[in-house]
Amino acid sequence: MMRLIMIWLVLLGSLWAVGVERKVPILCYHRFSSGELDSMSIKTSVFEEQMAWLKSNGYSVIPLDTAIGYVTGNVKTIPAKSVVISVDDGHKSVYSDMAPIVKKYKVPVTLFIYPSAISNAAYAMTWEQLHELESTKLFHVESHTYWHPNFNHEKKKLSPExxxxxxxxxLGGAKKKLEEKMGHEIKYLAWVFGIYDDALLVDAKKAGYSAAFTIDRRHAASSANIMAEGRYMVISKHSIKDFEHMVDGTEDRMNPSKKEIVKY
Ligand SMILES: [Zn+2]
Incomplete structure (x- = not known):
């Protein structure tokens, strides 16, 4: 009898371990503006409204690293209402518009950067600005490839070699360059234009990344391929109700065919 109970308990335990899906919503921003808006921008005041909403509704903004630790089972627990903030491309409005709000609300932010633009393109931040943001301990730089190419186009154009x-x-080149410039390990990659395929997922792993992120609108989850974790792109047309549905799991639970497609 005792033996039967033991077997039953072990079975229950393993069922629990398999059955519990570990999920976290990751938001993806691009540009901030107090004036003219394009499809990739969000009003700076709307971003502040979202941060205030998270705070007053009991959400904890956690670092990407903690979220991935949780999804992979290395971090045991995180607050029930957790959310991650990421920003792609290194646009200068991150420094001028977003950073003051990030400092005010003290939320951790991951910046996915492609090094070719930094201290080079007029729209991008400088290496000095990135270092300054990291010195606040709120911002952390990760990789967004070397020069933001379209992998589909390049695959058609180039020979296999x-x-x-x-x-x-x-992948590897960007990681190395960013590590040299920022002076810390680069662990994560955001796919450019959300484009990836099975071969690229393997290549990213081989290049040394621990996880990679798409713009497929779903929570990062333990059941997903760690090299293709979902994120929610947040743009100007999203209302605070849309925003709520990203972070509370409503959009994640929607039938994929009914989900909105937010593309570049
Ligand atoms: Zn990008």
Missing amino acids: EYAKFVDKQ
């Missing part, structure tokens, strides 16, 4: 070299530069 050229493409392999190109992929190596965009």
Whole structure:
């Protein structure tokens, strides 16, 4: 009898371990503006409204690293209402518009950066600005490839040998460059335009990334491929109700065919 109970308990335990899906919503921003808006921008005041909403509704903004630790089972628990904030591209409005609000609300933010633009393109931040943001301990730089290419186009254009070299530069090359420039390990990658395929997921792992992120609108989850975790792109047309549905899991639970598609 005792033995039967023991077997039953072990079975229950393993069922629990398999059955519990570990999920976290990750938001993805691009640009901030107090004036003219394009499809990739969000009003700076709307971003502040979202931060205030998270605070007054009991949400905890947690670092990406903690969220991935949780999803992979290395971090045992996180607050029930947890959310991650990420920003792609390194636009200068992150420094001018977003940073003051991030400092006010003291929320951790991951910046996915492609090094070719930094201290180079007029729209991008400088390396000095990135270092300044990291010195606040609120911002942390990760990789967004080397120069933000469209992998689909390049795959069609280049020979298999050229493409392999190109992929190596965009994944491993970007990681190395960012590590040199920022002085810390680069662990994570955000797919450019949300484009990835099975081969790229393997390549990213081989290049040394621990996890990679898409713009597929779903929570990052333990059941997903760790190299293709979902994120919610937040743009100007989203209302605070839309925002609520991203972070509370309503959009995650929606039938995929009914989900809105937010693309570049
Ligand atoms: Zn991008």
